[in-house]
Amino acid sequence: MADGKRLGIGIIGTGNISSAYLKAMLGRDGLPGFPVLDVKGLADMRPEIAEARAGEFGLRAMSIEAMLADPEVALIVNLTIPRAHVEVGLRALAAGKHVYSEKPLGVAFAEGKELVETARAKGLRVGSAPDTFLGGAHQQARAVVDSGVLGQLVGGTAFMMIPGHESWHPDPAFYYDIGGGPMLDMGPYYITDLVNLLGPVTRVAAMSSTSRLERTITSAPKRGDVVPVKIATHITGSMGFASGVIVQVAMSFDVAGHKHTPLEIYGTEASLIVPDPNHFGGTVEIKKVGREEPWNEVPVDTPYAAGNYRSLGVADMAEAILEDRPHRANGDLALHVLEVMEAFEAASREGRTVDISTRPERPAALAG
Template sequence: MTDGRRLGIGIIGTGNISSAYLKAMLGRDGLPGFPVLDLKGLADMRPEVAAARATEFGLEAMSIEAMLADPEIALIVNLTIPRAHVEVGLRALEAGKHVYSEKPLGVAFAEGQRLVEAAKARGLRVGSAPDTFLGGAHQQARAVVDSGAIGRPVGGTAFMMIPGHESWHPDPAFYYDIGGGPMLDMGPYYITDLVNLLGPVERVVAISSTARTERTITSEPKRGQTVPVKIATHITGSLGFVNGAVVQIAMSFDVAGHKHVPLEIYGTEASLIVPDPNNFGGGLEIKKPGRNEPWVEVPVEKPYADGNYRSLGVADMAQGILDDRPHRANGDLALHVLEVMEAFETASREGRAVDITTRPERPGAL
């Protein structure tokens, strides 16, 4: 990503997550930055918020209309709230721009499908977070699985269980609204990484619950305010993969604490501990069969494991556009993950297994 060519990009949505993207793009907090990204400006439906973020990072704030009309901007990075992802993405496509969305791709499979199909009809690209599966630790895990060291994948576990976001997020209401919840919020990290490791999902079974009808905010500046809960906040189930592996999963905003590791993959020859898929780095361990066989650390030799590289997927997409080759955090992958996540709601509500219709290609190793 250092051949001197650059792609013009603009960011729509300058809320909480935009700071992490900008630090990675521009090279702040010890990160090297991504020179392929020529950041032209920031926009938000709240102009004062865009202006403040632009001042913070030494960038230009502009209106959404001006950004979509700018011929130097080829790719829109959509960091709006989940319910606006598809609406903003469609506007970008209509303006002739490629679009990369913060996760999830949309809040419903049908609307995500509409976005992906609209891009293909226009000869444009869709990308989507999460891109953490491109991080060094997860690419190292991918290399272990691909090497055959664990044998044939048999199953695994995936756990993301926390008390909720109202204790730290400055404006947590959308996490408990339609389009929020632990599955749509955190599920993309786990399911995307599992597809990276095991390939596409074939079937989903699930049960879910809602522990409270409202949540009290304990973070500033809205401490003491309450927000209604409109979604399931504790979701459990199993993923059946095309390759035959079965992974148990639990996503919750109702758990005070637990001792499960985020991801484990089980094979016929060994078990593999994979670090938190919300991060780019972390430790890997592998264990062969046998009561006295120890867990052995797997050295991480892949890049992008030593920092918060949010926007790595954007950079890979930009380079893919310039080189006319596929990008990894692509729309087909994100649409598949969205279908899987929606299937948890359907399976829980209807008490049946839900077959998954999409079959994306496993993204290429980085």
């Protein structure tokens, strides 16, 4: 792909998630790597963090200003905290760089729209995580849906319910601040995968609650610190899709445990279980109509199923730039997902069904 050409990239934000990106990009922990990505340097507002991460991977640390001025850097991978995604993205666009952001695209639809429209006006591209929908299990599920074996698509479910992050994350406060919460944190994985499977969303209805106004951190190094909770931590509702499918949703940081599968798609002829959209692989299962029909595993024969390929979307975007074709984890898709997530909050607050204005194209299936 891309005839052996490479695209220069720079990474801004070298916290926890940057390690997973770099392992996938460079080919560590048994991963093959993405040769199209030529990592030119790492930057962070805390230079010592960038230096440490650069040393870990044998790369060059540099200032954000130097990275944005570097003519060899064509694409900025923005791994900063959610509230900084749009600010950093706009700086990258102003410097003439394409930008790929960690999820979510922004913390509000209006700012995400500004980012996408600014890029379009400048002839630049925006991409955004999650890219897990490009993983082998999710592309296999997509192939099942596209085959028509499910019959007329009717409904689905999406469940992500956990106790929260304060028991394991080294610095979980931002999960409970504006821009955090279960919907903005984990919703992108579920909603993006559902758009990949079913097409765009047209309306949202929802209710939400906040069970506790404070959380006590039990993980190191901030064990014992008390974190204020500024967002809804339990969100339920429904999404109506342009295809006519209705999907029930529950996203929570308040639940001790549950037995729901992450994603299910229902048709008149069969039902489909889709694995955790926070991962690239997993087990896909199908059950056809009939009381005695069993659940059968669907063999996954698509690539990128056995490993953490975090940065697959960056690689697809880089190849798309070099090949002058659309990229899959694109800004229009991420903006749509952001509008849908924001609609859950508005629908809950206002007690009404919220219409969705954006209509992105369903991403092209990933060829083997």
